Amino acid sequence: MAKSDKALVWGLFAAGGTVTAFVTPVLVVLTLLPALGVLPDVLTYDSLRAFADATLGRLAIVAIVVLSLWHAAHRLRITLHDFGVRADYAVAVVVYVAAAVGSLAAGWYALAL
Amino acid sequence: MTVKPYVRAVPRYTWFLAHSRYLRYITREVTCVFIGAYAFLMLVGLKRLAEGREAWEAFVQALASPASLVFHVAVLAFALYHTTSWFNVTPKAMPIQLGDGFVPGRVIVGAHYAIWIVLSLAVLILAGVF
Amino acid sequence: MSQRLVELEVLRFNPETDAEPTFQRYAVECPEEWVVLDALNHIKETVDPTLSYRWSCHMAVCGSCGMMINGEPKLSCKSFLRDYEGVIRVEPLAHFPIQRDLVTVIDDFVTKLKRVKPYLVAGEARPVEAGEYRQTPAQLKTYKQYTLCINCMLCYAACPEYGLEPKFIGPAAISLAHRYNLDSRDAGREARQQEIAATEGVWECSFVGACSEVCPEHVDPAGALQQVKIKSTLDWFREHLMPWRRT
Amino acid sequence: MNSSPNRRTPTGSGVNYRNAEVERILETLHADVAILGAGGAGLRAAIALAQESPALRIALVSKVYPMRSHTCAAEGGAAGVIKGDDSLEHHFNDTVGGGDWLCDQDAVDYLVREAPRELIQLEHWGCPWSREPDGSVAVRPFGGMKKQRTWFAADKSGFHILHTLFQTSLQFPSIERYDEYYATDLIVDDGRCRGFTAIEMRSGQMKCFLARAVIIASGGAGRMFPFTTNGAIKTGDGMALAYRAGVPLKDMEFVQYHPTGLPNTGTLLTEACRGEGGVLLNRHGRRFLQDYGMGPETPLGKAVLKTMELGPRDRVSQAFWHDQRKGNMVGTQWGDCMLLDMRHLGEKKIDERLPLVRDMAISYLGVDPVTDPVPVRPVVHYMMGGIDTDIRAATPLPGLFAAGECACVSINGANRLGSNSLTELLVFGRRAALSALEFLDSSPAAGNAGVLAARAGEAQARLRELFGRSGETETVAGLRRELTTTMEEHAGIYRSGEGLAEACATLADLRRRYRSVTLHDKTNVYNTDLLQALELGCMLDCAEAVTASALARRESRGAHQRLDFTERDDANFLRHSLACYRGDEAPAIDYRDVVITRSPPGVRDYSGEQK
Numbered sequence A: 001m002a003k004s005d006k007a008l009v010w011g012l013f014a015a016g017g018t019v020t021a022f023v024t025p026v027l028v029v030l031t032l033l034p035a036l037g038v039l040p041d042v043l044t045y046d047s048l049r050a051f052a053d054a055t056l057g058r059l060a061i062v063a064i065v066v067l068s069l070w071h072a073a074h075r076l077r078i079t080l081h082d083f084g085v086r087a088d089y090a091v092a093v094v095v096y097v098a099a100a101v102g103s104l105a106a107g108w109y110a111l112a113l
Numbered sequence B: 001m002t003v004k005p006y007v008r009a010v011p012r013y014t015w016f017l018a019h020s021r022y023l024r025y026i027t028r029e030v031t032c033v034f035i036g037a038y039a040f041l042m043l044v045g046l047k048r049l050a051e052g053r054e055a056w057e058a059f060v061q062a063l064a065s066p067a068s069l070v071f072h073v074a075v076l077a078f079a080l081y082h083t084t085s086w087f088n089v090t091p092k093a094m095p096i097q098l099g100d101g102f103v104p105g106r107v108i109v110g111a112h113y114a115i116w117i118v119l120s121l122a123v124l125i126l127a128g129v130f
Numbered sequence C: 001m002s003q004r005l006v007e008l009e010v011l012r013f014n015p016e017t018d019a020e021p022t023f024q025r026y027a028v029e030c031p032e033e034w035v036v037l038d039a040l041n042h043i044k045e046t047v048d049p050t051l052s053y054r055w056s057c058h059m060a061v062c063g064s065c066g067m068m069i070n071g072e073p074k075l076s077c078k079s080f081l082r083d084y085e086g087v088i089r090v091e092p093l094a095h096f097p098i099q100r101d102l103v104t105v106i107d108d109f110v111t112k113l114k115r116v117k118p119y120l121v122a123g124e125a126r127p128v129e130a131g132e133y134r135q136t137p138a139q140l141k142t143y144k145q146y147t148l149c150i151n152c153m154l155c156y157a158a159c160p161e162y163g164l165e166p167k168f169i170g171p172a173a174i175s176l177a178h179r180y181n182l183d184s185r186d187a188g189r190e191a192r193q194q195e196i197a198a199t200e201g202v203w204e205c206s207f208v209g210a211c212s213e214v215c216p217e218h219v220d221p222a223g224a225l226q227q228v229k230i231k232s233t234l235d236w237f238r239e240h241l242m243p244w245r246r247t
Numbered sequence D: 001m002n003s004s005p006n007r008r009t010p011t012g013s014g015v016n017y018r019n020a021e022v023e024r025i026l027e028t029l030h031a032d033v034a035i036l037g038a039g040g041a042g043l044r045a046a047i048a049l050a051q052e053s054p055a056l057r058i059a060l061v062s063k064v065y066p067m068r069s070h071t072c073a074a075e076g077g078a079a080g081v082i083k084g085d086d087s088l089e090h091h092f093n094d095t096v097g098g099g100d101w102l103c104d105q106d107a108v109d110y111l112v113r114e115a116p117r118e119l120i121q122l123e124h125w126g127c128p129w130s131r132e133p134d135g136s137v138a139v140r141p142f143g144g145m146k147k148q149r150t151w152f153a154a155d156k157s158g159f160h161i162l163h164t165l166f167q168t169s170l171q172f173p174s175i176e177r178y179d180e181y182y183a184t185d186l187i188v189d190d191g192r193c194r195g196f197t198a199i200e201m202r203s204g205q206m207k208c209f210l211a212r213a214v215i216i217a218s219g220g221a222g223r224m225f226p227f228t229t230n231g232a233i234k235t236g237d238g239m240a241l242a243y244r245a246g247v248p249l250k251d252m253e254f255v256q257y258h259p260t261g262l263p264n265t266g267t268l269l270t271e272a273c274r275g276e277g278g279v280l281l282n283r284h285g286r287r288f289l290q291d292y293g294m295g296p297e298t299p300l301g302k303a304v305l306k307t308m309e310l311g312p313r314d315r316v317s318q319a320f321w322h323d324q325r326k327g328n329m330v331g332t333q334w335g336d337c338m339l340l341d342m343r344h345l346g347e348k349k350i351d352e353r354l355p356l357v358r359d360m361a362i363s364y365l366g367v368d369p370v371t372d373p374v375p376v377r378p379v380v381h382y383m384m385g386g387i388d389t390d391i392r393a394a395t396p397l398p399g400l401f402a403a404g405e406c407a408c409v410s411i412n413g414a415n416r417l418g419s420n421s422l423t424e425l426l427v428f429g430r431r432a433a434l435s436a437l438e439f440l441d442s443s444p445a446a447g448n449a450g451v452l453a454a455r456a457g458e459a460q461a462r463l464r465e466l467f468g469r470s471g472e473t474e475t476v477a478g479l480r481r482e483l484t485t486t487m488e489e490h491a492g493i494y495r496s497g498e499g500l501a502e503a504c505a506t507l508a509d510l511r512r513r514y515r516s517v518t519l520h521d522k523t524n525v526y527n528t529d530l531l532q533a534l535e536l537g538c539m540l541d542c543a544e545a546v547t548a549s550a551l552a553r554r555e556s557r558g559a560h561q562r563l564d565f566t567e568r569d570d571a572n573f574l575r576h577s578l579a580c581y582r583g584d585e586a587p588a589i590d591y592r593d594v595v596i597t598r599s600p601p602g603v604r605d606y607s608g609e610q611k
């Protein structure tokens, strides 16, 4: 048998899983605050721009978005299989294309900043 | 003579109801929907940021809506579930051997939690929440 | 010795006479300290000699007495009556075809085990006269846990992904391949990767973790499979993105 | 054709042994060598055959999947000289003395010489032996051994040996496995063994294995006794098959009791418990072995080789018996026990060296050896006797070889030393393979088709008859219970002429009644009722050989202790007993001299003083 290329998507999934485990909760808290009437400093246009203008900051944003997408995409594929959706190939195409488009978009916006 | 063994089919759509550990598993898997949704929100935010001050401020305005609150609470709950389920199994995926023994799993898991808490607090402080 | 009336509900199936399995109830007096296997033996001796199941060692090492006990994959020689209340439901291991009563067909596992080459592949031939390989206690420790598998297949009965996709090589076989991969004396990893890094290999595993929860020998197959995934991923990146480092 | 690098292959399967006449009666499977039993000995033989002569067709037939074989239960380890302070001579002397000089010394020589090779070979196949800090294999002390020479893999040595062999065997395409086939009869024609019949358990169909040589490696027969460390499969089938085919069973009266079994289940706590420093206490907390010729007391936690707790098994079990008579044992709900105290070893050492022991004591008995002494009592463990073989692992029946616990090459004599058996499986498993190869080379003749077909037909007919029986009242479980209680009562640690005579009579009666045993289950697929009935028949035959040999041996030696003949009698009994099958009659007992090359019978001294 041949080795599978799933290693590629799994690698992204695993990296994404780790990143999201560490950062998603705190990011969610940040973006939740406005709904409670609190606007943290970082969410003001000027400070976020300043953060994103630093190369490292910009890379961090893109990395978090991209890896979150791949993590979610791959796990969604498995989850759909677990829920009885057996069209694995079609599912894979849809979720990975979505993740790829999202990743490209993230890169594009980051460049456009 | 052929005497056929009996094959029990696994119920395709409901198997995960059969055992609590499967329910725990499927819940963990479902977190991806929320992680994905939040990734999409971040993507939109990034777009708004790129579009300029007004677009961004409208975005932040939208974050203040009740719908946003509901969304965020749900995402937070599943994200936390994802975090714990991810950290708790790290020693399995990445055992660390020191000489004749392995670093106890609790230590590896504990280190993850410690880093996570410090990191989250740092983000909150730098973000100007406190 | 305190006795107790134990009620067992056992799945019966005889391919020659039954279209499908049915449950049969037995009530027997058993000493409190007995295991479920003792109760079955007692039933077979005194009530129903037609009941069929596998067992031999009665010490959790031969791996033959796996059954579903109250829905949980268990070694019946290590399932104590004192841990159960009410009627105890005994079924053959899930995900395997039923040959007869509690006896399952395990050909699938046996073929898969062979496929993953679970034996030492030496780098260079070593004559016996050269004496033993040196292997420090630390090197032994690296893989020791994965040698403890008794091939009881409880993990297969617990793994839903195996139930859903029977082609999956499954937890025990992959753990045994991993065991040899980690052995300092072995040089056969690449050959084993052809099987275990294939789609039907480790990639069917979605890390449910049930395998490790039920494993009576604490082999932790779930851990082994994740480690195989990580290593296979590193391999993939090395082979595809860094062709100059491919070895 | 000849693909073997190191061996000519005239034995290859160019020969055509298809046998149309047999095939008309039974589905027939052909092989060059058929091996009955896939435990340690059977697997080792199969691998040796496959390596020596890759073109051979090897049929490996077993009533359980190989990894279920009872070799997996062995805990302590396998003896082989490896360390600098040891010598083959020491191993030889320990073994011969441990066996009370009933060992054939040429066979012991072969064993001790080949042992290190075999154990290293196993290491090369991946066996996870425990190690010294410098990476060399570790050895531990064992009962009756003067030096530390027992290789071990924690306390799952047999398990690791079996799985290493099984997994190694998977790489040889020429080993064809027939798992869950129950062998019922040897096929003998023209004074040669030609194969055997076996029931395919999943279909219930009988098949005929025709082979040019047969190796029996079917393990022991401890299940004749009610309280044993042996698994359910150890019912002496291979012994009975050979015996019925005219091969004598040798030294069957020597049944080993292991001193330390859990009192309720019989589960073994390995001798390594004592090797690592555990001690045996009586009710008064006294290390009572010193009162029975194994003293003086050694320092606590420092096991001293060949004395006190590291005395040989027969002596330790006998000391228990005597001290029990004096009322010094601890009464428990499962009968009198002594206490195995390991507390002073500490949790760390126990977890590292004896994890299985701790686990089993806790789960089956509810006693944690780290905090409490464990009640234990002697339990039937091992058959020193078995199918008569010579030093080449050949039986007197041409074409039939035997190895492992089912065989008696006579390295164990009157009492096996712990950890010699696993070594024996390897050494003589391989030896049986080599001898079978030589036999193939020398005698290619095929059997007489008509006779073979008749034999196969008879086996089939016997099975049909058993199936067809109805209306009788004898049950498998009932007869089995009578068998085991008889054995326990009269063929235990101490025996008497009176008791043995009674046992012989009872067994003759049981064998007669067995002829009317009736099956409840008349279906084909995985019929365990049928299999247990066949196993019972084997146990009855073996048991009769045990009691008849024991009755005839009017002396006390090793594991055979007579209350009416308390001394060893070299003048009359420095001989192997041979029980020969005589159908419905009791076996005839014959004798053969022991092979003595250089160690004349001496005194077994296990007092620590001489050293």
Ligand SMILES: Cc1cc2nc3c(=O)[nH]c(=O)nc-3n(C[C@H](O)[C@H](O)[C@H](O)COP(=O)(O)OP(=O)(O)OC[C@H]3O[C@@H](n4cnc5c(N)ncnc54)[C@H](O)[C@@H]3O)c2cc1C
Pocket: D036, D037, D038, D039, D040, D041, D042, D061, D062, D063, D064, D065, D066, D069, D070, D071, D072, D073, D074, D075, D076, D077, D078, D079, D157, D158, D181, D182, D183, D184, D217, D218, D219, D220, D229, D230, D231, D233, D234, D237, D238, D268, D270, D381, D382, D403, D404, D405, D406, D418, D419, D420, D421, D422, D423, D425
């Ligand atoms: C609890 C325990 C601990 C022990 N510890 C040690 C130790 O530490 N050191 C040591 O040296 N020895 C030890 N021994 C002894 C040693 O383990 C055994 O003597 C040895 O394993 C026997 O191996 P074997 O290959 O002869 O037979 P087994 O491993 O018993 O295999 C017998 C094979 O024959 C097959 N078979 C039997 N009957 C039939 C039939 N009718 N048809 C088809 N197949 C059949 C079975 O399926 C099986 O495959 C221990 C024994 C026990 C019980």
Ligand code: SF4
Pocket: C148, C149, C150, C151, C152, C153, C154, C155, C156, C171, C172, C175, C211, C214, C215, C216, C217, C218, C219, C220, C221
């Ligand atoms: S990994 Fe554990 S559960 Fe699975 S077969 Fe091996 S011992 Fe049994």
Ligand code: F3S
Pocket: C158, C159, C160, C161, C162, C170, C171, C204, C205, C206, C207, C208, C209, C210, C211, C212, C221, C222, C225
């Ligand atoms: S339960 Fe199954 S999915 Fe993987 S972690 Fe274990 S093999």
Ligand code: FES
Pocket: C055, C056, C057, C058, C059, C060, C061, C062, C063, C064, C065, C066, C075, C076, C077, C078
């Ligand atoms: S009987 Fe051997 S594992 Fe249970």
